[in-house]
Amino acid sequence: GLRREAMPEHLAVIMDGNRRWARTKGLPVVAGYEAGLRALKGMVQLCCRWGIRVLTIFAFSSDNWLRPKVEVGFLMRLLERGMKDEVNNFMRDNIRFSCIGDTLKLPDPVKELITYAEERTKHNSGLQLIVAVSYSGKYDIVQACQSIALKVKDGVIEPEDINEFLIEQELQTNCAEIPNPDLLIRTSGELRVSNFLLWQLAYTELYFTQSHWPDFGETEFVMALRSFQQRQRRYGKRDS
Numbered sequence: 001g002l003r004r005e006a007m008p009e010h011l012a013v014i015m016d017g018n019r020r021w022a023r024t025k026g027l028p029v030v031a032g033y034e035a036g037l038r039a040l041k042g043m044v045q046l047c048c049r050w051g052i053r054v055l056t057i058f059a060f061s062s063d064n065w066l067r068p069k070v071e072v073g074f075l076m077r078l079l080e081r082g083m084k085d086e087v088n089n090f091m092r093d094n095i096r097f098s099c100i101g102d103t104l105k106l107p108d109p110v111k112e113l114i115t116y117a118e119e120r121t122k123h124n125s126g127l128q129l130i131v132a133v134s135y136s137g138k139y140d141i142v143q144a145c146q147s148i149a150l151k152v153k154d155g156v157i158e159p160e161d162i163n164e165f166l167i168e169q170e171l172q173t174n175c176a177e178i179p180n181p182d183l184l185i186r187t188s189g190e191l192r193v194s195n196f197l198l199w200q201l202a203y204t205e206l207y208f209t210q211s212h213w214p215d216f217g218e219t220e221f222v223m224a225l226r227s228f229q230q231r232q233r234r235y236g237k238r239d240s
């Protein structure tokens with residue numbers, strides 16, 4: 001079974017395969033996205049039950065803006081509906097909600113809801129749910145560099161003060177407070193990181209499954225966690 005004391009502190013998930021799931025069932029794409037949202041709600045409940053402290057999910061990448069307008073529009077409305085439906089549950093379940101990514105590009109109703117949900121849940125001390133939307137791992141590093149360069153220009157710090165810790169503090173995941181992900185799960189058989197968290201995944205255990213995201217339920221989640229608990233993490237130390 002699962003060892004409760006060996007749960008990942010921070011779990012990152014790329015929820016991929018929603019459209020393929022719909023296609024295999026002869027359903028429209030939007031049914032795949034709806035099923036994906038249901039699977040996400042299920043995972044959030046399991047993370048609360050199993051004491052996983054941080055869950056970061058890749059909900060919409062900056063590349064996803066290139067999808068057909070109809071699909072982008074639906075995903076934006078799904079994001080809005082998801083937050084509206086869930087914010088009361090976040091308070092019930094003591095979940096702290098936040099977003100990372102270039103949120104300025106989002107429609108105003110979505111931006112306003114994100115601000116509201118972040119504000120309302122910011123004192124919750126249970127699961128921290130981080131939703132990466134309009135997010136790019138490379139841009140995250142770029143904006144951290146820009147922020148640090150500004151501090152050097154303003155004389156707040158010297159170039160030699162720049163180190164890994166300083167950079168981690170400037171990343172949107174604010175690694176100073178949040179440990180980097182221990183486990184990354186990606187569904188639907190793709191074996192790539194797709195410009196998700198890049199710096200943060202330096203020593204993260206990677207788990208891939210053929211299952212499409214909407215089919216990723218408790219059984220698949222337990223299998224992923226069992227795999228994680230069987231791994232020996234070295235952080236680059238021992239070469240054996």
Ligand SMILES: CC(C)CCOP(=O)(O)OP(=O)(O)O
Binds near residue numbers: 016018020061075
């Ligand atoms: C927006 C994102 C969470 C959707 C992930 O599923 P997807 O649309 O990439 O589905 P496919 O990989 O099957 O095309």
Ligand SMILES: [Mg+2]
Binds near residue numbers: 016017018
């Ligand atoms: Mg995909």
